[in-house]
Amino acid sequence: MTYESLSAAQLRHPDSIKWNQYDEGVLPMWIADMDFPVAPPILRALHERLERPIGYAPNDAALVELLQAKFAAQGLGGLSSEGMHFLPGVVPGLYAAVNGLTAPGEHVVTMTPVYHPFHLAITHLGRKVSSVPLIDGPERWEIDWDALDAACASTKLLMICHPHNPTGRIWDSGELGKLRELVLKHDLYVVSDELHADLRYTSAPFEAFAADPRMQPRTLTLTGPCKAFNTAGLGIGVMATHNTELLERVKAAVGGLMGHPSALSQTMWKAALQEGGPWLAGTVEYLKGNRDLLYTFVQEHLPWVKFHVVEATYLAWLDLRGHAQAGDIQNFLLQEGRVAIHNGPIFAPEEQKGEYQGFIRVNFAMPRPMLQEALERMAKALA
Ligand SMILES: Cc1ncc(COP(=O)(O)O)c(C=O)c1O
Incomplete structure (x- = not known):
């Protein structure tokens, strides 16, 4: 399974929240959608069903x-x-x-x-x-x-x-x-x-x-x-x-x-x-490759970032509290790295939000070359 050839131009469709929330040029790693097309058996079944009222x-x-x-x-x-x-x-x-x-x-x-x-x-x-x-x-x-x-x-x-x-x-x-x-x-x-x-x-x-x-x-x-x-x-x-x-x-x-x-x-x-089993197995394998790329990259280029390798989901929870810009990390990565992530405080109720400032949730379900680029942008911004 390869999704490598998908480009930002193809993915930035007006009906995608993920790709339209931020300016063109920003790589979206926030809302939990994958950038991958629908499994062929699903498409076939939907086409067939659309033939009838x-x-x-x-x-x-x-x-x-x-x-x-x-x-x-x-x-x-x-x-x-x-x-x-x-x-x-x-x-x-x-x-x-x-x-x-x-x-x-x-x-x-x-x-x-x-x-x-x-x-x-x-x-x-x-x-x-x-x-x-x-x-x-x-x-x-x-x-x-x-x-x-x-x-x-x-x-x-x-x-x-x-x-x-x-x-x-x-x-x-x-x-x-x-x-x-x-x-x-x-x-x-x-x-x-x-x-x-x-x-x-x-x-x-x-x-x-x-x-x-x-x-x-x-x-x-x-x-x-x-x-x-x-x-x-x-x-x-x-x-x-x-x-x-x-x-x-x-x-x-x-x-x-x-x-x-x-x-x-x-x-x-x-x-x-x-009929979606084989597609799912291939996609999970691809996601696993992305997960491993993300962690290898972080270990090598951002060794001060704390994380635990995820066991499931295409979402990584990273602790960037060691960075000078941790207090405004979402905006910082958006402005300086042109990468959109989910900000840690979202994941806690009002009285607890402060505890998660400096954490980010990153969606790595994207074509691998794009993930590589997003990580490089983050590393450069955070350097
Ligand atoms: C744990 C969890 N529950 C529910 C949802 C959303 O589910 P739905 O779109 O079916 O409402 C998400 C979406 O990311 C999720 O991560």
Whole structure:
């Protein structure tokens, strides 16, 4: 799989947020889209579907079955079709779960830094974020168990991101086990956003949070095709649970706000699951090469930058706090390097933003020569 020949001129299309937020000449490494074209089997299926009227579509039974099989392979066997609810995307599922499972004024726990709609869903809906900062361990970002235990004492809902955006951690079996014990101890509901699960740089199978049957009555698992297959513009996701009563409660709390899954998004997801495997494997291999290039480059040219190699996602979380411009790092890299990154403070709620100033999240899902150029620009600006 090679995406090397894609140029900025080809990618800078007016319908791409990623490529139009900043001036021409800026290399975009911010929002989590890949610069790669859609998998050919998805294109074929969409073309074929477009030959017919695009009316209201029922839930596609074949898609539901494919998802049941996929979930079963991750430890979530026995999900009924009633336990799966299609959504316009995963973010609406985060908001729906907070709305349905907690009341205004209550605390919701999550671990920071975290994909911003986690803390935004909590605050936008009038709940309070109990954020537990991850610890910068010797080899990887780690959970602060004592702090998490303390925070969980005054909440009903724990929101986890697995694999974790922005640190790229896949919580391992030991960590999942400890999380599950905490959930039982404090009698919590859990929302587990597993959207990045197919972008792992390991052959080990993925273990869903709710793979332990004790978690199944209390967990809502969220996922979708948009990260692995680069289809965010055709929004769809699913909320899956073994507890259909819990699902009904969440659905009732958001009423008709969710919309129905579109015919095209279901067609796309079905084609991805049926025939997209080889494309995905090749793309993950390419991303792995990009990940390795990024870290080798940083080690060689920016040895003062702290990082842990990501286990999943095409996002790297870099600590640039050692730089004189760390206090304004996003603007500095934009002005001096002509590179657009996501600024660390985005990934924390208001009162914690200062702790992440000087961190950046970098999207490395771009053609490799472009990544090389972006890294060279960053190194020159930071020199
Ligand atoms: C962890 C996580 N959840 C959800 C989303 C967005 O999902 P959707 O576009 O389906 O709402 C993203 C996008 O980057 C993400 O990283």
